Amino acid sequence: MRETSNPALVAASAPVAQKRAPLAGLTLKTLVGAALLTGSSAYAQDTQPMQTVPEPPTSAVAPVPDVAPELAPDDPSSEITVTGSRIARNGYDQPTPVTVIGLQEIQAAAPANIADFVNQIPSVSGSVTPSNTQRNLSGGAGGINTINLRSLGTARTLVLLDGHRSVGSLASGTVDVNTIPQGLVKSVEVVTGGASSVYGSDAVAGVVNFILDRTYTGLKGEASYGETTYGDDQTWRVSLTGGLSFAEGRGHALLSGNLVRRGGVYGAGSRPWTDRAVHLIQNPRHVAGNGQPEYVAAGQSGLNTTTGGGIITSNSIGTNGASLRGTYFGQGGTVNRYDYGANRLNNLPWTVGGDYQLSQQYYGTSIQPEEQLSSVFGRFSFDILETLQVYTELSYNRSNQISWGGYHTDKANVTIRGDNAFIPAALRALIPNSSAYTFTLGTWNQDIPTRESHYDRNVQRYLLGFEGSFDLINTGWKWDAYYQRGIMNAKEGLVAANRVKLGYAQDAIRDGSGNIVCRPTAAALADPLFQGCVPFNRMGIGVNSPEAVAYIMGTPYDDRRLQQDVAAVNFSTNIQNPWLDAIGVAFGVEHRKEQISGYVPPEYAAGWYSGNFTATRGSYTVTEGYGETVVPLPFKFEFNGAARYTHYSESGNVVTWKAGLSWQPIKDIRFRVTRSRDIRAPNLSELFQGGSRNTNSIGDPWQNNQAVRYTQTVTGNLDLQPEKADSWGLGVIYRPSFIPGLGLSVDYYDIKIKDAIGTLGAQDIVDRCFTGNVDLCQRLRAITPTGTIAYGSPGFGSTGPGPTVSEYLIANSPYNFLSNRARGIDLEASYQFDLSTIAAALPGKMNFRGIATHYLEASEANGVQAPTDVVGENAGGGPANWTYRLTLGYAVDNFSLQVIGRGVSAGVYNNNWVECTSGCPASNTINRTIADNHIDGAFYLDTYFAYDLPVGGVKSQLFFRVANLLNKDPAPVGKGPSDTSNVDLGINQTMYDYLGRSFRLGLRFDL
Known part of the structure; x- marks a missing residue:
C-alpha cells in the first residue's frame, strides 16, 4: 500500500488507497481539463499529457481527446475514482456530470476561504455566507460558509471531505466550509445531480467533495493580505503545510495549519x-x-x-x-x-x-462581519502489510465572528x-x-448601542480507518473501513x-x-x-x-453541541469477462448517529430584543446499505446503476436508486442520461427544535397592511417524513477532433421534490389566513388591549381581530407540505492553444473557458395555491435567470495573467407581480401591482497576475488579484414593503458584489 507521489490521478473519494505508479506528463492540470466546471467529467479517458510549458494558475486546460495514454490492465494507477461513483475503473465516463475545480483555478481566485470561490460557480446559488447572515442574530448561522447547489437549499447539498461526511455546524446538518483544511485541498469535485444512492441522504441537489493531497511531501505555504479600495475589510491569510514519508516509504505524515483574520466592514457609511x-x-x-x-x-x-x-x-x-x-x-x-x-x-x-x-x-x-479562523489538520498513514494500510485523521477548527x-x-x-x-x-x-x-x-434608539452578535464555534474531527485489498475467486477486491467522530461546540452570544x-x-x-x-x-x-x-x-x-x-x-x-458518529465499510472490484470490458461492482454498509444538545440560562430565554434562546435536544440514527455497478454494453454504451436501502430511527425506511446510460457513437461526441430517486431526511433542527423565536413586523392585511409586530416561535415536528426527489439529467459533450483544444458541453437537469419539508414565513401565514386558509389561522393569536385572543374566538374571526392589535403571536413548525421543482441548463465552452499556431514568433499559451447556468425553474407549491417560481427574482429569492463566468488566460515563461468576467442577468422583484403605472388591475396578496418590477443585472471584471520568482531550488510565486476592477456598485434592491427593512442595506448581498474593488497581494512557496 505504499503511496508514491502522483496526486493527479487520485480522487480522494476512492474507497481504498491505491499504489500509484508515476505517469510521465500527467498532472492535475490535465485531469481538470475536460471537466469545464459545471457539466463535463474529468476522467482518465478525457485526459492526455500536456506540453511542459508554464500555465496560469487557473483551470486553463483544454478539452482533450477521448483516449487516455495506454496503461497496462494490471497497473493500479489506471484505476481512477471520482465523486460521481464509488467504482474505480480505467477509461470510462459515467453519466452523472461531475465538475472538477483544480488547485490552480482556486489559487487564481486567491480567496480568503475556498467557499468564496466555489460559490462563484454558476450551478451554485443562494449559499449562506457571513455577509448575508449579519442580521440573523440568533439563528446560529453567523460566520458559516455553505454551498447551495441548484438553489435548492444548503440542506439538500451534501458536502464531503475525501468522500467522508463531516459534522455539521448547524442543527440543519449544514457543513461549514471553513472546517476544510484549506492548505491541503488539491481539487473540488461537484456532482451536479442526485447522488443519494451512492452517498446517502442530503444529496438531492448534488455532492461537493473536497479532495485533499494525501501524499504531499515537502513544505509549502502561502501568506497574503487584502483590503478594499475604501481601505476596509483588511484580511490576512497564512497557511503552512508539511508532509514527509518515513520507514522506507511505508508511512506518511501530514500537518497543515491555516489562519485567517478578516477585519470586516462595520456600518455602510463608507459606501x-x-x-x-x-x-x-x-x-x-x-x-x-x-x-x-x-x-x-x-x-x-x-x-x-x-x-x-x-x-x-x-x-x-x-x-x-x-x-x-x-x-x-x-x-x-x-x-x-x-x-x-x-x-x-x-x-x-x-x-x-x-x-x-x-x-x-x-x-x-x-x-x-469580522472573522477570525484558525485550523489545524493532521493525517498519519502506515502500511502494516503490502495489502493493508491504517490511517488516522485529526482536525481542530475555531471560528469567531463579530457582526452588527x-x-x-x-x-x-x-x-x-x-x-x-x-x-x-x-x-x-x-x-x-x-x-x-x-x-x-417610534424610535430606533440611537442612544442604545447597535445589536451585536458574537459567534464562537469549534469543530473537532477524529477518524480511524483501514484500507486494503485481497483476491477472491481470481478477482481482486479493494476495501476500506473507518470510524469517525465529529463534534461541534458553539457559543452564540449577543449584545442586546x-x-x-x-x-x-x-x-x-x-x-x-x-x-x-x-x-x-x-x-x-x-x-x-x-x-x-x-x-x-x-x-x-x-x-x-x-x-x-x-x-x-x-x-x-446559548451553548449548543452537535455530535456525529459514523462507521462504514466499502468493497469494490472490477470483474473481468470474455465478452465485454470489466464490470465494476461496489457495495457497502454504513451506520450513523446524529445528536444535538444545548443549554440556555433561564434569564436569556425571553424578554430580549434579540436572542430569546431555547435549547434543542435530540438524536436519531441511520443504518444503510448500498450497491453500485458499471456495465459496459455493446455499441459503445455503458450502464451505471446504484441502489441504497436506508433505515431512519425517526422516519422509517427509504429506498433510493440511480440508473444512467452513456453512449459515444464517435470519438468526438458523447451523450449521457441519468434518472434517480433521491431523498433528504428531516434534520435535527426540523425534528427537535426546542422553540426558536424571532420578533419583527409584518403588514397586517386586516389593517390595510399597516405594520404590526409579531413574535414567532418555531418548534420541531417528530412526524416529518423524508423528502423524495425524482431527477432527470440529459447531456452531450462535443470535442471536435478537427479543432484540437476545443470542447463544448450542454447538460439539462430536472429535479422534482415531493413531500418537501418547509416552514411558511410569518407574512405568508397571516396573508393566507386572511385569504381563507383556516388551518393556518389556527396558528395565530392576537394581542389586543383586552388580552390575547386566538383565531376563532370572539373578536377574531374571518374579519380579523380589528385595528387594536399590538402584536401577533405565531406558532410555526416545519411539515411535509411542499413540492419543489428545479430545472435548468448548464453550458460550457473551453479552448486552449499555443500562440505559435497563429504566428511562430508569438510566445506563450492562451486559454478560454466560459461556463453558464440558465435556470429555467425554481418553483414551490403548497398544494393549495399555484406554484411560485422564483427564477429571475433578483430581490432575494433568486436564482437569476442566467449566471455566468468567463475566463481568459495567458501564460509565458514565468508570468501568467487571467481576466475574469462574471455576472448575473437582470431580474424582477416578484414573478407574480403585475408591472403597471396606470390602469392597474386590482392588487391582491399574490398578484401585487408595482410601478417598476425591474432589477438590474451585473457584470464584474476581475484580474489576476502571477510571477514565478527565480529563486534557486525553491518554487515560489508572487501573485496579485483585483476583484471588481471597475468598482461597480451593487444593483439597488429595495427591501420591504413591511417596515422591517429600515436596517437593511438596500441590496442583495447574496447575488451582487457589495464590497467594491478589492485587492489581494500574496506569496506562495513550495520547498
Whole structure:
C-alpha cells in the first residue's frame, strides 16, 4: 500500500488507497481539463499529457481527446475514482456530470476561504455566507460558509471531505466550509445531480467533495493580505503545510495549519450606494380601485415611524387642539416637526423625500462581519502489510465572528405617559401632566448601542480507518473501513437590550424629592429585573447616561453541541469477462448517529430584543446499505446503476436508486442520461427544535397592511417524513477532433421534490389566513388591549381581530407540505492553444473557458395555491435567470495573467407581480401591482497576475488579484414593503458584489 507521489490521478473519494505508479506528463492540470466546471467529467479517458510549458494558475486546460495514454490492465494507477461513483475503473465516463475545480483555478481566485470561490460557480446559488447572515442574530448561522447547489437549499447539498461526511455546524446538518483544511485541498469535485444512492441522504441537489493531497511531501505555504479600495475589510491569510514519508516509504505524515483574520466592514457609511436609500414601499398615491400600482421602489425613502431620538406616531391631541403626530426629538431632546414628503397625505409608514434620512441607520449594520479562523489538520498513514494500510485523521477548527445587526428598533409601539419626567419643556407646554394621557413613539434608539452578535464555534474531527485489498475467486477486491467522530461546540452570544428593563426604565417619574426615578408599581417592585432600575429617556439623542444604558443592556447567549458518529465499510472490484470490458461492482454498509444538545440560562430565554434562546435536544440514527455497478454494453454504451436501502430511527425506511446510460457513437461526441430517486431526511433542527423565536413586523392585511409586530416561535415536528426527489439529467459533450483544444458541453437537469419539508414565513401565514386558509389561522393569536385572543374566538374571526392589535403571536413548525421543482441548463465552452499556431514568433499559451447556468425553474407549491417560481427574482429569492463566468488566460515563461468576467442577468422583484403605472388591475396578496418590477443585472471584471520568482531550488510565486476592477456598485434592491427593512442595506448581498474593488497581494512557496 505504499503511496508514491502522483496526486493527479487520485480522487480522494476512492474507497481504498491505491499504489500509484508515476505517469510521465500527467498532472492535475490535465485531469481538470475536460471537466469545464459545471457539466463535463474529468476522467482518465478525457485526459492526455500536456506540453511542459508554464500555465496560469487557473483551470486553463483544454478539452482533450477521448483516449487516455495506454496503461497496462494490471497497473493500479489506471484505476481512477471520482465523486460521481464509488467504482474505480480505467477509461470510462459515467453519466452523472461531475465538475472538477483544480488547485490552480482556486489559487487564481486567491480567496480568503475556498467557499468564496466555489460559490462563484454558476450551478451554485443562494449559499449562506457571513455577509448575508449579519442580521440573523440568533439563528446560529453567523460566520458559516455553505454551498447551495441548484438553489435548492444548503440542506439538500451534501458536502464531503475525501468522500467522508463531516459534522455539521448547524442543527440543519449544514457543513461549514471553513472546517476544510484549506492548505491541503488539491481539487473540488461537484456532482451536479442526485447522488443519494451512492452517498446517502442530503444529496438531492448534488455532492461537493473536497479532495485533499494525501501524499504531499515537502513544505509549502502561502501568506497574503487584502483590503478594499475604501481601505476596509483588511484580511490576512497564512497557511503552512508539511508532509514527509518515513520507514522506507511505508508511512506518511501530514500537518497543515491555516489562519485567517478578516477585519470586516462595520456600518455602510463608507459606501456611496447607501445614499440611494431605496426601499420597496406602498405607493402613497394608491387607493384600491384608482388604477395606481400598490408598490413602488422609491429612492430617497425611509420610515416615518422611527427616528434616532423618537417620533410621535399617534394622533394624540395636545391642549391646543392640534395633533402631536410628526413631533420628533433630536440631539439633546430638541423638539422638531417631521416633513412627511410625498406621504404627508396618508398614514403609510414610508416617507419619500422630506425627512427620510432621519430613519436611516445603515451605519449600525455590518456589510461584512469580522472573522477570525484558525485550523489545524493532521493525517498519519502506515502500511502494516503490502495489502493493508491504517490511517488516522485529526482536525481542530475555531471560528469567531463579530457582526452588527442593526439598532434596537421600536416602530410606533412605545407608550409614553403624560407625567413622564423626561418630556421636553416645549412639548410639556402642549400636553397635560397626567399618567392618564399617553402618546406613542417610534424610535430606533440611537442612544442604545447597535445589536451585536458574537459567534464562537469549534469543530473537532477524529477518524480511524483501514484500507486494503485481497483476491477472491481470481478477482481482486479493494476495501476500506473507518470510524469517525465529529463534534461541534458553539457559543452564540449577543449584545442586546432587555425589553422588560427598558419598559421599566422609560416609565420615569419624579418622586417626592423631585428626583427622577423608575415608576415603583406593585408589579415592578415584585420583579427582580426592576432592581437597580435607572431611568431612561426615550425622547432625544445623547440624553442618557452610561448607567442608564448599562441597566438595560445584557449579553444573552446559548451553548449548543452537535455530535456525529459514523462507521462504514466499502468493497469494490472490477470483474473481468470474455465478452465485454470489466464490470465494476461496489457495495457497502454504513451506520450513523446524529445528536444535538444545548443549554440556555433561564434569564436569556425571553424578554430580549434579540436572542430569546431555547435549547434543542435530540438524536436519531441511520443504518444503510448500498450497491453500485458499471456495465459496459455493446455499441459503445455503458450502464451505471446504484441502489441504497436506508433505515431512519425517526422516519422509517427509504429506498433510493440511480440508473444512467452513456453512449459515444464517435470519438468526438458523447451523450449521457441519468434518472434517480433521491431523498433528504428531516434534520435535527426540523425534528427537535426546542422553540426558536424571532420578533419583527409584518403588514397586517386586516389593517390595510399597516405594520404590526409579531413574535414567532418555531418548534420541531417528530412526524416529518423524508423528502423524495425524482431527477432527470440529459447531456452531450462535443470535442471536435478537427479543432484540437476545443470542447463544448450542454447538460439539462430536472429535479422534482415531493413531500418537501418547509416552514411558511410569518407574512405568508397571516396573508393566507386572511385569504381563507383556516388551518393556518389556527396558528395565530392576537394581542389586543383586552388580552390575547386566538383565531376563532370572539373578536377574531374571518374579519380579523380589528385595528387594536399590538402584536401577533405565531406558532410555526416545519411539515411535509411542499413540492419543489428545479430545472435548468448548464453550458460550457473551453479552448486552449499555443500562440505559435497563429504566428511562430508569438510566445506563450492562451486559454478560454466560459461556463453558464440558465435556470429555467425554481418553483414551490403548497398544494393549495399555484406554484411560485422564483427564477429571475433578483430581490432575494433568486436564482437569476442566467449566471455566468468567463475566463481568459495567458501564460509565458514565468508570468501568467487571467481576466475574469462574471455576472448575473437582470431580474424582477416578484414573478407574480403585475408591472403597471396606470390602469392597474386590482392588487391582491399574490398578484401585487408595482410601478417598476425591474432589477438590474451585473457584470464584474476581475484580474489576476502571477510571477514565478527565480529563486534557486525553491518554487515560489508572487501573485496579485483585483476583484471588481471597475468598482461597480451593487444593483439597488429595495427591501420591504413591511417596515422591517429600515436596517437593511438596500441590496442583495447574496447575488451582487457589495464590497467594491478589492485587492489581494500574496506569496506562495513550495520547498
